[in-house]
Amino acid sequence: MPDTSPTAAMLVIGDEILSGRTRDANMHHLAGELTKHGVTFAEARFVSDNHDSIVAAVRELAARYTTVFTSGGIGPTHDDITADAIAAAFDRSIDVRDDARTILEDHYARTGTQINESRLRMARIPEGASLIDNPISAAPGFTVENVHVMAGVPSIFQAMVASVIPTLAGGPPLLSQSLTIHRGEGDIAGPLRQLAEEFSDLSFGSYPFQRDGAFGSNIVVRGTNGGRLDEAMTRLAALFEQANA
Amino acid sequence: MPDTSPTAAMLVIGDEILSGRTRDANMHHLAGELTKHGVTFAEARFVSDNHDSIVAAVRELAARYTTVFTSGGIGPTHDDITADAIAAAFDRSIDVRDDARTILEDHYARTGTQINESRLRMARIPEGASLIDNPISAAPGFTVENVHVMAGVPSIFQAMVASVIPTLAGGPPLLSQSLTIHRGEGDIAGPLRQLAEEFSDLSFGSYPFQRDGAFGSNIVVRGTNGGRLDEAMTRLAALFEQANA
Known part of the structure; x- marks a missing residue:
């Protein structure tokens, strides 16, 4: 399928998923949102909490794709090293920034929480960055x-995605239809x-499965032209109805 | 934590997960198996069914880590391009190989299935490769x-992992203990x-969560020395019992 739509990549940062402790939920959410917005989700990477790994991955992905999303590592604890790694990846300085500090101070004043050195780490923002609103726990x-x-x-990742996606140039939404064939x-x-x-002009994916000991396949056809998609699905259904007869 | 254990990476190939259609299950399974075997799971990448993307990722990961696992794209359909991409990544030729063809012929003879040109694609093996047994649907x-x-x-991925993992040099198994702190x-x-x-000598991860409107964190301590791990957990529990008082 010729593809001129904007592309996106995701970088998931942290040992949590790679150690097998938890399953990722953010990639699946982002995938759905990007597809709806007509942005091709071209690559995802998971790296551990390692400065050099993060810097290298950010540089590669930012150079290769229209947009990059990262997830994880921007909290107050010692293993939250994403902000510094992003600054390093773009050769920018990083420090506590007044606008981010104000957001945190206002939030903690409202909730009666003591601001401390650890929490202030979440106001460390690379030089020249713009902030993304966090409606849940304030730290931007x-x-x-x-x-x-x-x-x-x-929950925070999803709220941030919701505020960033509308700012991206989208392509025509990618439509898909699927047919399950029990062969x-x-x-x-x-x-x-x-x-x-x-x-x-369409893309055809075949995704095999095994269920109750029998093999089958889900055929997924994707494209931006709904009429062509309908035409292809009609042909597809006829093809395997005929072959089954 | 100083880390001298062998490393592994995974490359998940296919549009299925990046399109948001399905969730990955194989990465989570592999993560658990590697951790038990004392192999550090250092990176995972998801790329679409694109020859150049697969070739580039395989070359990078194979050069950087002790072992690489790939998942997907070795079936009989037009979008199964992994075997050719692997051959290209290592500058090897690829063709239908007699030993793989025999495995398929025997399997299809037993199940009364017709072997055809598409199925024979699954016997295309890069020059010099060794086969991995597929106890479920034969295609190696x-x-x-x-x-x-x-x-x-x-199901097939898991069976193949089970036969490969014992052949890898492992490190001492990575032990972990965790403590949930409701702050x-x-x-x-x-x-x-x-x-x-x-x-x-241990690694400390902090994984925040939000539940019923309150924030908390799971602290996970990992290491290979069980005694040190116990010592750290005792200290950790005392630290936050005290802080809670």
């Missing part, structure tokens, strides 16, 4: 060039390949 | 140098940092 995310730096806590991929691969070649 | 995975190439269907990270960050500095 931030944007440096094409990189949006967000919290890892899913092994080996039986359907030949005709499917021919159909995919004929409808080269 | 394969290993080229330090890269293990596996199916994306979770915001900002309150515990200071003392936690000091404890982490004192127990520099």
Whole structure:
């Protein structure tokens, strides 16, 4: 499928998921939001809490894709090293910034919480970054060039995504339709390949599954032209109805 | 934490997860198995069904980590391009190989299935690769140098992981203990940092959560020395019992 839509990548930072302790939820959420907005989600990376790994990944992804989202590592604890790594990746200085400090001070005054040195770490913002609103716990995310730096806590991550997505240039939303075929991929691969070649403006994915000991496949057809998608699905259904007969 | 254990990375290949259609299950499974075997899971990447993206990622990960696992893209359909990409990444030729063809022929003879051109694609193996057994649907995975190439269907992926993991050099298993503290990270960050500095042979992770409107944090301490881990957990519990009083 020729693809001229804007691209996005995600960098998930932290040992939590790589150690097998928890499952990621943020990538799946972002994937759905980007697809709705017509942005192609082209790559995701998970790295541990390691300064050099974060810096290298941010540089590579920011250079390769239109937009990058990061998740995790912007809290107050010693293992929250994302903000410093982002500053390093863009050769910018970083320090507690007055606007971010004010946001935190106002929030903690309202909730009767003591601000301390650890909490103040969350006001460390790379030079020239713009802030991303955190309606849940105040500590802001931030944007440096094409990189949006967000919290890892899913409720906060989702709120930040909701405020950033509308600012991105989107493409036409990517539509998809799917058909479940209860036959092994080996039986359907030949005709499917021919159909995919004929409808080269659409993308055809085949996702095999095994259920109750039998193999099947979900065929997902994606594209931005709803009429062509309908046409392809009609052909697809006829193809395997015929082959099943 | 000084870390001399072997490292692993994973490359998940396919549009399925990046489009938001499904959630990944294989990374979480592999993470648990690697941790038990004492291998540090250092990085995971998700890329779409794009030849150049796969080739570039395989080369980078294979050069950087002790072992690489890939998941997805080795079936019979037109979008299964992993085997060719792996061959390209290592500058090896690829063709239908007799040993892999025999495995498929035997399997299909037993199940009364017709072998065809599409199914035969699953016997395309890069030159010099060794095969990985697939006890579920026969089509083998394969290993080229330090890269293990596996199916994306979770049941098959898991079976292949089970046969590869025992062949890897492991480190001492990484032990972990955790403590849930019902206070915001900002309150515990200071003392936690000091404890982490004192127990520099262990790693301390702080994973914040929000539940019923209140913030808390799971503190996870990891290391290979069980005695030191016990000592740190005792100190950690005392620290926040005291702070709570």
